[in-house]
Amino acid sequence: MHSLHFRRTATVGLAALFAFGASGAFASLPAQAKAGSKVSVVHGIPGQPVDVYVNGKKTIPDFEPGKVAGPLTLPAGEYDIALTKPGDAIADALLTVDNAEVPGDANISLVAHLNEAGKPVLTPFVNDTAKLAAGKARLIVRHTAAAPAVDVRAGGKPVFEDLTNPKEAKADIAAGTVSADVVLAGTQTRVLGPADLDLKEGTATIVYAVGSAEDKSLDLVTQTIDGLHSAPGGVPGGNGGRADHSVPLPWYGAGAVGVLLAMFGLVRLATARR
Amino acid sequence: MTHDGARPRRKPGPALLSLIAGAALVTSFGVVSCQDRTPADFGTPPVAAPVSTEPEPAQVRIHDGRTPATAATDKPVRLTIPALRVAVPVTPVGIDSSTGDLAIPENVNTVGWYRFGPDFSATTGSIVIAGHVDSADAGKGALFRLDTLRAADTVTLTGADGHTRTFRVTARERYRKTAIPLDKYFSRDGSVRLTLITCGGPFDSRTRHYRDNVVVTAVPA
Numbered sequence: 470m471h472s473l474h475f476r477r478t479a480t481v482g483l484a485a486l487f488a489f490g491a492s493g494a495f496a497s498l499p500a501q502a503k504a505g506s507k508v509s510v511v512h513g514i515p516g517q518p519v520d521v522y523v524n525g526k527k528t529i530p531d532f533e534p535g536k537v538a539g540p541l542t543l544p545a546g547e548y549d550i551a552l553t554k555p556g557d558a559i560a561d562a563l564l565t566v567d568n569a570e571v572p573g574d575a576n577i578s579l580v581a582h583l584n585e586a587g588k589p590v591l592t593p594f595v596n597d598t599a600k601l602a603a604g605k606a607r608l609i610v611r612h613t614a615a616a617p618a619v620d621v622r623a624g625g626k627p628v629f630e631d632l633t634n635p636k637e638a639k640a641d642i643a644a645g646t647v648s649a650d651v652v653l654a655g656t657q658t659r660v661l662g663p664a665d666l667d668l669k670e671g672t673a674t675i676v677y678a679v680g681s682a683e684d685k686s687l688d689l690v691t692q693t694i695d696g697l698h699s700a701p702g703g704v705p706g707g708n709g710g711r712a713d714h715s716v717p718l719p720w721y722g723a724g725a726v727g728v729l730l731a732m733f734g735l736v737r738l739a740t741a742r743r
Numbered sequence: 744m745t746h747d748g749a750r751p752r753r754k755p756g757p758a759l760l761s762l763i764a765g766a767a768l769v770t771s772f773g774v775v776s777c778q779d780r781t782p783a784d785f786g787t788p789p790v791a792a793p794v795s796t797e798p799e800p801a802q803v804r805i806h807d808g809r810t811p812a813t814a815a816t817d818k819p820v821r822l823t824i825p826a827l828r829v830a831v832p833v834t835p836v837g838i839d840s841s842t843g844d845l846a847i848p849e850n851v852n853t854v855g856w857y858r859f860g861p862d863f864s865a866t867t868g869s870i871v872i873a874g875h876v877d878s879a880d881a882g883k884g885a886l887f888r889l890d891t892l893r894a895a896d897t898v899t900l901t902g903a904d905g906h907t908r909t910f911r912v913t914a915r916e917r918y919r920k921t922a923i924p925l926d927k928y929f930s931r932d933g934s935v936r937l938t939l940i941t942c943g944g945p946f947d948s949r950t951r952h953y954r955d956n957v958v959v960t961a962v963p964a
Binding site for chain 1 (some may be wrong): 746750755757758759760761762763764765766767768769770771772773780805806807809810811812813814826836837838842843844845847857859873874875876877878879880881882883884886887890917920923925926928929931939942943944945946948951953
């Protein structure tokens with residue numbers, strides 16, 4: 470098991486990261502215009518269940534590694550987040566992030582994980598919840614493991630290359646099952662997988678690589694966000710023309726010719742009788 | 744050769760012929776225009792429920808982060824519309840990747856169920872079944888007379904396990920394809936309903952497309 474060297478000083482920079490990562494685009498909006506954000510918490514540190522505190526309140530008790538909690542709906546604002554060993558006081562927190570800014574109208578994943586050097590950190594990711602075209606699924610891969618750069622392959626072909634901790638890569642692809650694995654960047658050395666991923670239509674599937682290569686605790690944690698579907702572009706239901714019930718144009722012509730013929734005939738008959 | 748009088752009497756033949764032919768044409772036009780009148784729309788489909796603002800659960804939901812297993816869908820296998828004497832197989836369909844349109848089965852005697860939307864056992868949302876009204880090669884399709892369905896007609900779906908689910912027609916609408924609110928008909932929210940879609944309206948023989956879509960909405964009977 471990886472020994473956790475939790476140091477508050479290690480997280481000082483993270484508050485800034487959290488604030489920056491999530492708020493950049495929204496910073497200029499007036500506070501009143503901001504709706505609540507959806508915040509999920511992902512536990513990607515092997516071997517250590519935690520209690521999650523938000524603003525001093527125990528929000529997620531006994532949170533197990535490999536699990537995803539939420540989403541919590543949090544109004545835009547600043548939050549103090551702390552992770553403790555289950556039952557411990559906040560003062561003995563394993564990891565804290567103070568004044569983390571949650572912007573409005575965003576979907577955020579707050580991930581407790583190891584950085585590349587194996588230190589526990591808390592990283593916020595803003596989730597792409599843009600609507601997907603009909604038939605598509607979104608695959609998002611996040612490198613949150615104590616491991617070097619990797620390539621993510623689908624069906625043996627690299628789809629995301631040279632991904633480093635704590636970066637993400639994403640693509641919108643046809644919904645369905647893909648066989649994915651993770652190799653050391655530029656090599657065939659498989660460090661994770663292969664795993665069959667069922668990428669559901671209209672859903673974002675977020676795959677986190679977690680754990681530590683050194684401790685052989687690498688694993689995958691997945692989070693899904695559904696409801697991103699849209700309707701098909703159209704419903705093309707026929708090309709024969711037999712169901713056209715409108716009166717074809719030639720019939721109007723025939724009708725008009727008929728009226729003229731009948732009038733002509735009447736006139737002729739009338740003049741003939743004189 | 745004799746002359747009857749100073750003013751020769753013309754034969755009525757051509758005039759009569761002209762009168763009769765004219766009357767026949769006018770009658771035919773009348774018959775054609777009355778016979779195939781496009782039926783009027785009726786009813787309004789249930790509106791998709793507004794996105795419910797779920798109350799914040801007392802306890803935060805915890806999800807297992809394991810890779811989700813392939814979700815099994817409960818596909819309908821047969822569509823029966825007694826009023827139209829339609830009983831046809833249903834096949835799962837997705838999206839035509841080249842157009843982004845619904846990929847309706849080529850076979851006009853088969854209808855397609857939109858496999859990404861609500862399935863046979865769905866309790867919310869719109870179960871969508873679409874079929875060709877006709878095709879240039881194969882003639883009339885399974886849903887050729889969809890636009891004659893009336894309120895309270897029944898439509899039955901059969902599931903893979905042989906169970907059936909009966910729906911009652913509540914609405915029939917015709918929209919230009921450029922204006923049809925597809926989001927509403929492909930909604931995955933709101934009360935469960937069955938939506939049948941085909942083509943209709945004027946046919947453009949140059950592009951070989953119908954102008955409109957005919958949509959029938961049915962709710963659980």
